[in-house]
Amino acid sequence: MGEKSVQKKQYILEKARDVFMEKGFKSVTMKDIVEACEISRGGLYLYFGSTEEILLEVLKADADEDDDVFTNRITEDDTAADILTLFLKEQKKELLRKKNSLTVAIYEYFFIHKADKNNMLRKQFDSGVKVIEKLIGAGIASGEFYCENPKGAASNIMYVLEGLKINSQTMGITEEMVDEQLLYIMEGLIIDIE
């Protein structure tokens, strides 16, 4: 079937991304995407066979990009506490974004695909836990943090972030609510100098 135009595929993915951000996953029809792309009905099918396929590729593209961003930040030479704080700040920004978020689309997609072989969400969660655990370990070594159960603490942070994320999409959250909880977490780790 040849390569088709890679550019057009990218273009479709971009436009589709907007649609998924706007409407989540389940409500999105091929027609929605066709209209967003201003291409023909058949034209879309040349590139993608279903909304699932499209969302999956949108997410893949995101995951790749995220990795890059992540790697870039990590190479800084900050302290563990600095990095963790940075990480949480990033998460907070993400959490409070009003519109341009795929969160609902992702949830709706994985409600259906939770049992999938290589569940991307699980991978990301697990990798998040590991990174935080390492950071906490580094912080303990450098005397910044005190923690008896780094793995538990790391999981705790990730679950809280997940909790904040789903709440932000189902009941709304304010900046204060996020700050309060992130502060609570950091306070539990950082050694009070007295």
Added chain:
Amino acid sequence: MGEKSVQKKQYILEKARDVFMEKGFKSVTMKDIVEACEISRGGLYLYFGSTEEILLEVLKADADEDDDVFTNRITEDDTAADILTLFLKEQKKELLRKKNSLTVAIYEYFFIHKADKNNMLRKQFDSGVKVIEKLIGAGIASGEFYCENPKGAASNIMYVLEGLKINSQTMGITEEMVDEQLLYIMEGLIIDIE
């Protein structure tokens, strides 16, 4: 809308509940419910105008029932730690339930209705925080718990529970994962006797 049969309404809600547990919210059609109830298409419209309306009433009924259950447990004369443990155990059971859960339906509904006036989910979350906060306070008073920021701790617990809940629906969780995290939480509260 005249009087109609309250019994029939209840009957519809029961059957509809099963459908929502099976298929979430967005995929459920009026037809699905008509078929589950084995009533006529027009008959359903006599009682409910949309799947939204139906789910809302299903949830209302649940909320009332939950309150009762909750109240019943609370009147026991256990210690704060006992009650909190009981509460978490209940939550764990809920989290690990395979099929008979409205969780996905609720999420899918509130993705659309997060901005609703009296968002039931928010109410339940807030009330959960308050109850736990009170329990922690009682535990501190009785010398069972140590906690510098009871509100933060209570919120932390609720966010973690939300995180576990959404993860259970999007990536699956195991009993060990729940136990680990709940243990971590209790360990953070209970005073180590030395």
Added chain:
Amino acid sequence: MGEKSVQKKQYILEKARDVFMEKGFKSVTMKDIVEACEISRGGLYLYFGSTEEILLEVLKADADEDDDVFTNRITEDDTAADILTLFLKEQKKELLRKKNSLTVAIYEYFFIHKADKNNMLRKQFDSGVKVIEKLIGAGIASGEFYCENPKGAASNIMYVLEGLKINSQTMGITEEMVDEQLLYIMEGLIIDIE
């Protein structure tokens, strides 16, 4: 239409033949043929404008070939009965072929084109009748056959063959069924020596 490659045209006809044998005529799309040929969509249109056009050329090629085969057999110096038997054996083989037959495609095509000027099917049928009539005549002359109405007998044979052919495609036939009927026909012609 310029010169184009005759070889490519032949190639397309060969591949298209397979498709028609597989799917009949009406269900075959230009896409099917493009895919069978592994050429470009536009490329096919350079040679043929429709599936009708393609089938027609496939059939023409067949007709030419059949004539050759036919002529080859006829030049043998067998008796009339031998030749007729040979002819019926050929027909039987054709009738019982499971897959590689254009029969359905031909029928489907001529359902639409029955009124065509030079209907190939009619020509073939008429020529079949004539050939058989001649054979019977020769057989009578040589004392092999007895027949009061050679033309009627020849038509009868051809109609029976047509009947067997359509039945083989609409209800299936067994070798026994064919043998029985061909035997019946031969018995009607051959003089019983007493």
Added chain:
Amino acid sequence: MGEKSVQKKQYILEKARDVFMEKGFKSVTMKDIVEACEISRGGLYLYFGSTEEILLEVLKADADEDDDVFTNRITEDDTAADILTLFLKEQKKELLRKKNSLTVAIYEYFFIHKADKNNMLRKQFDSGVKVIEKLIGAGIASGEFYCENPKGAASNIMYVLEGLKINSQTMGITEEMVDEQLLYIMEGLIIDIE
């Protein structure tokens, strides 16, 4: 799913019958039938799920009717030769009908369904053979017919009729052609009084 209106179902079958007579089977779409019936798209699906389903019911209705007609004729007290002649006349009328014939639709349908369990076409063919065989037997008994192989003769008649039928749809036939062949058949059976 209740009874729906039997009358409407009949109405649809009638209209669909016209469509199948007009266009055969494969070219007929649900839309064609919707338009012929002047009902809504969804309305048709209330009664039938596909064109196959519809044609099948059209044919069933026909088969029932044919049986009745057949039985009615058979109860007459004619001689075997009379009945056979009557039967062939009926077939001739059928063969020469220009428009109102389902023949093509039936063929197109059974090209696809030739392997079906209870292939209606085969049943009808077999029953036809048996009836004719019986008639020939009766004719022999009454001294009207002479025939050494009644089963072969009966099959021969049925195959010829099939051959005439398919030819009438793929190349056209004239009344003379039918008469000639039917005469040939009858001559083969009837005893020449000398």
Added chain:
DNA sequence: CATGAATGAGAGTTCATTCAT
């Protein structure tokens, strides 16, 4: 000559919703 991306018409199918009975 050849390619294959693009278009748009059209078929299939499902449901929310209405309404005569």
Added chain:
DNA sequence: GATGAATGAACTCTCATTCAT
């Protein structure tokens, strides 16, 4: 109050055909 037939809008998907390269 109930019923369920009927409607029509909306979606999915597939191809014939064209056309810029």
